[in-house]
Amino acid sequence: MGLSVKNTNKAIQILEIIAGKSLKLYAYDEETKFKTDVILGADRKFDGSYESICMNVKNIPSDVLDEFEVRSHDIGNSSYIRNEWEEKTEETENLTQIGWF
Structure with a gap:
């Protein structure tokens, strides 16, 4: 089950707060x-x-992970932190993905 419209908007808001700036929304695909x-x-x-x-x-700095951990509970959906990638490339080295599903 995906995010509701309300939780989609809240997730975007939280990620922008964590990033400290407004971010553009892209479709998740092989290129992005x-x-x-x-x-x-x-x-x-x-x-x-x-x-x-x-x-x-x-x-990712530890304070960003801590902030995500605290704010992840603001959304009822499952949150996740991913730092293991099948693709071992320069692009994925030290890359962490945070979000909700």
């Missing part, structure tokens, strides 16, 4: 999946909500 400084939305629904919302951070 490792992109940083953006918000990624996977599987957009007819009502504007998404199956999941996330962002990628290179060399």
